[in-house]
Each structure stands twice: as structure tokens, then as C-alpha cells.
Amino acid sequence: METVLSYIPLDIGLIAQNFDRFLYGVWITLNLTVLSLIIGGMMAVPLAVARAARHPVFNPLVWTYTYVFRGTPLLVQTYLIYYGLGQFDLVRESWLWDPILSSAWWCALIAFTLNTAAYTTELLCGAIVDTPKGEVEAAIATGHSYRARMRRIILPSAFRRAIPAYSNEVIFMLHGSVVASTITLQDILGVGRWLNGRYYLAYEGFITAALLYFLIVFTITRVFRWIERRYLRHLTGRESADVAEMTPEPVR
């Protein structure tokens, strides 16, 4: 083992020595990503329903929101919240300042949540609109109210059809979470950067970070394949008993 390691042109010892830092980085990355996905996902459902219903007031508002957040880089959004808001006395003196807007973690969480909510809203809205018209008519003809239709037929069907696209959004959000490292947070990349800054060893920190991200993405794709196999059985044809693997390989 010793001899094999000596051929790898990396300071393995240094990585091992700082591995607890990296693990803490994994924790920061995961808690920011998972929390923003959960809160953003919950925000996206009513926004998508309002948008799909073409509500005269909410639809333009939601459209504007998603257009702005999907049209600007996550990094810029995070800077605007973290650096930008602090510029205003009103914000600095408000009750929001001390526990929340002065904290890098909170600012990252807010930016990530608003960003993923915008993407998820559009994705879900598309799936809602694409619900087969006949299935909606069958629900109407059965006597379902609008609420019952939405809750029993349209949303369950739309959620399932949105799974493959949503798995991409999850991976995108994980990758996007590196933005946290630019506002002082020690997420996975943050630890890599710290290692580089301290020891001038770029490879050690960044290779370790890349590997950790890769492992997380690998796990995410596995989990989504399992979810698809369970929840998308009904979309596969009669001939193929096995579910085609619909989760795209991560591309971004």
C-alpha cells in the first residue's frame, strides 16, 4: 500500500490530515443544498399551480420572478443578497440583520432557495400543463372539484413526469452550491480553496473536492433511478417490463 501511494503525485498525507475539514465541508454543502431544495420545492408547488392556471394576477408576478432568477447567474444573486443588502442602513438596522442577513450561511440559503424555486416552478408548471387533457376531463366528468382534480389527478401525475427533469435540477443545485465558498463559507470547495491558500497545493484540495462532489452526484443519480423505477412504472410500454433509465447523465 505504502509503495502504491508513493507513485501518486499527491500529498495524500495532507489530505488525510485535513479530512475532517472536508467532511465538515460535505456537511455544509449538503445542508445548504438539501434545505434549499426542500424549501424551494415547497414554494414551487403553489407558484407552479398559479402559473399553470394562468391566474390573471399571480401568473405575471410568478413569470417575472422565474424569468429574473433563471435569467441571472446564481453567483450574482448571492452577491446581491450578501454584499448588496448590507449597503442599506434600513436593512442593517432591521431585525432581519442580526440573525439572518449578516450571516453568509443564511444569505446563501436564501439565494439558493429562490433560485431553485424559480427553476422548479417552471419545470412543474410545464408538467402540469402537459397533463393529458383526457385524464383531466375524466376527472371533471367524475365530479371532481378543481381542488380534487389538482390534488388527486393533476399534481400526482405531474410530479411523476417531472422526476427525470427534477433530478437534473438537484444535481445542478449541488454544483451551484459552490457559490457558497465565495462568500466565506467552508463548503466542500471552500475547504479545497483553504487548502490551496494555506499550502499552495492546488491539486490536493481541488481533486479531493471534485471526488467528493462526484460521489454525491453518483449517489443522487442512484437514488433517482430507484425513484423512477418505483414511480414511473406506469409510463413504460407493455413490452418493456424494465424501466428505461430516464435520469439524464449530469451535463452541467
Place this chain on the structure above:
Amino acid sequence: MTEPAALRIDDLHKSFGNHEVIKGVSMEAMKGDVIAILGASGSGKSTFLRCINLLETPNSGDVYLAGEKIRMKKNRHGESVPEDIKQVERMRARLAMVFQGFNLWSHMTVMENVLEGPVYVQKTPKAEAREKARALLDKVGLSDRADYYPAHLSGGQQQRVAIARALAMDPDVMLFDEPTSALDPELVGEVLSVMRDLADEGRTMLVVTHEMSFARDVSSRTVFLHQGEICEQGPPAKLFSNPETEQFRAFLSRMN
């Protein structure tokens, strides 16, 4: 006092834009009647059926279900709209519909499709509804397919599930919108035979169809729609052997 008709439609009109599709159709179905509605494509027969349960909103005309009128009003643009959507939903639950394209809920199994209406619209206890659903699936010959998804069934099987789903609501009247038109020819028979059984049981049915044999052998009254109006109607024996109008004669010769 005599019992009111199971379903009565008075002077129904429906236009799409400037094009009037239904030009004043009236119809009455007593309990146990099986009315076959024939007509060339574009004659308005499907639109007529969809106006009954308000999948399309008629411009004027009244629909009565067992004497109860579906109340309509004019909105501020002068369009006809339901006065009370709750009433419409209640009426729809008593008017089950079977569609040309089956329209089963694709994310639900066969059993879940049949349970949906009784459990979530009529609030029947689940165990009771499940027992009834089993009996209905047995009746349409699909008790061994309860856990299948619609996509894993043939068209004929899907349509039989759709019929079981409609029956599960214990409807007063069943509306069939070209139930066999989307099926491969060899699958038409299995669906028609289920529908024959329903007619024999005394179900009240309105059936828009292209199946002449069903109209001739099963219906208690056949109605021929032409350009949005009832052109000819009567008992099928009389209608088919002795068509009175040129339009119906031409239609029959085209179908045969």
C-alpha cells in the same frame, strides 16, 4: 304523478365561435332506455353528449336529471355558465361518462382508477368501495388485472376498466362517447358485449356510436343527428328497415 324522465334535454344549442354545432336538440330518456345516437362526423353528436355533463357549456337549453334542472345563469359577457358549480359536480357524479380515448388515469392502477370516484367524490368507505370494485372488475372480466397500470393493458381492456370506473359511481345515466372507435377491430367485440350486458340489466344509457349492429340490436331508441339537428328517430327496428329521410338512407348506405 308520473316519475320524471331519468334524463331530459330541452332545446340545446351550442356554437363554437360563429359555427352553430347543435341547433336545438331535445331528448328524453326514461329509466332503462338505451338511446343510440348516430350521425356522420361533424353532425354534433359528441358535442351534444359533452354538453349534457357540461364538459362543453351549452349556449342555451336545459338539462334535467331525474327532474332536477342543472341551473345556469348568464355571466357579465352574456355567456351561459353554471349557477352553482357544486350542483354541477354533484350531477356529473350521477352521469358517468365513457370516452373514446378511455382516459384512464395513467398514474393509477386499475383498482385505483375504479376506487377514485366512489372514495374521493362520493366518500364511500374504502373497504366497501374496494369490495364493490372487485365485483365490477370481475363483471368486465378483468379481476386479474387489478394491480396493472393502464399502459400495460390492451385498448379493449382499458375501455372495460373505464366502464367499470363509470359503473362504480352507480350512475343514474351513462354517457358513452364513441366507446369503440379507438379500438382495433378485433377488440371491439369485448367492449360491446359488456355494454350489451349493461343494457340487459336495465341501465339508462346514451351511446354515441358508429356500431350499427349495437344500435340495431341493443338500443331501445335510435336517434340520427344531421348537421346539429335530430333528423330521424324511433325504434331501431322501424328506423333501420324503413328509413324515412334521404339523409339517413344515405348515411346507412355509407356505413354498410
